[in-house]
Amino acid sequence: xxxxxxxxxxxxxxxxxxxxxxxxxxxxxxxxxxxxxxxxxxxxxxxxxxxxxxxxxxxxxxxxxxxxxxxxxxxxxxxxxxxxxxxxxxxxxxxxxxxxxxxxxxxxxxxx
Amino acid sequence: xxxxxxxxxxxxxxxxxxxxxxxxxxxxxxxxxxxxxxxxxxxxxxxxxxxxxxxxxxxxxxxxxxxxxxxxxxxxxxxxxxxxxxxxxxxxxxxxxxxxxxxxxxxxxxxxxxxx
Numbered sequence: 001x002x003x004x005x006x007x008x009x010x011x012x013x014x015x016x017x018x019x020x021x022x023x024x025x026x027x028x029x030x031x032x033x034x035x036x037x038x039x040x041x042x043x044x045x046x047x048x049x050x051x052x053x054x055x056x057x058x059x060x061x062x063x064x065x066x067x068x069x070x071x072x073x074x075x076x077x078x079x080x081x082x083x084x085x086x087x088x089x090x091x092x093x094x095x096x097x098x099x100x101x102x103x104x105x106x107x108x109x110x111x112x
Numbered sequence: 113x114x115x116x117x118x119x120x121x122x123x124x125x126x127x128x129x130x131x132x133x134x135x136x137x138x139x140x141x142x143x144x145x146x147x148x149x150x151x152x153x154x155x156x157x158x159x160x161x162x163x164x165x166x167x168x169x170x171x172x173x174x175x176x177x178x179x180x181x182x183x184x185x186x187x188x189x190x191x192x193x194x195x196x197x198x199x200x201x202x203x204x205x206x207x208x209x210x211x212x213x214x215x216x217x218x219x220x221x222x223x224x225x226x227x228x
Contacts, residue, residue: 006154042221043219043222045219046217100145102156103154105154
């Protein structure tokens, strides 16, 4: 079985400040890693994913995440956040042909 | 591409009643998933179809829950004899043909169920 831990339920940050949303996972097998974002009143959207290759993956809107196998982490970062980044962010793992296992989510609150 | 749609968006029912939700996946997506999300939690997997075949069911899917995808297109999720603990957001996702291990799932807006 696998599990995902997102320690921070809420992260408040000022606009243009950097942010890191933490994700740690546990699995007895290799996994693929995902970050999904849920904007207010919208469905979940894929933000970025790590399948193989470079451990640093980027999204089109400036987020990046780095897969660290030794620390079993996949933290999400952005050097400068915008008000529009306010949303709930979910980390998820997928061991091969099994299904997605999500963390509890982290609410990113960006204020002016 | 209109995205994954779910109907209804909200459902309020009394304990003991049956409810049915519908999910229309993205056209030509052959895989379809149901998840449940309760307040303060991430989505939890319920069941998964490839075409019309139900390939996997979670232990969360009690015998009061049944899901179908009769023609490999839309899917329905029925909950019989609803309980207050069934109150949650029910999410549907679909993914395209390809390698299932690495597929990207596209989520619908969800159906929020409230059981009184």
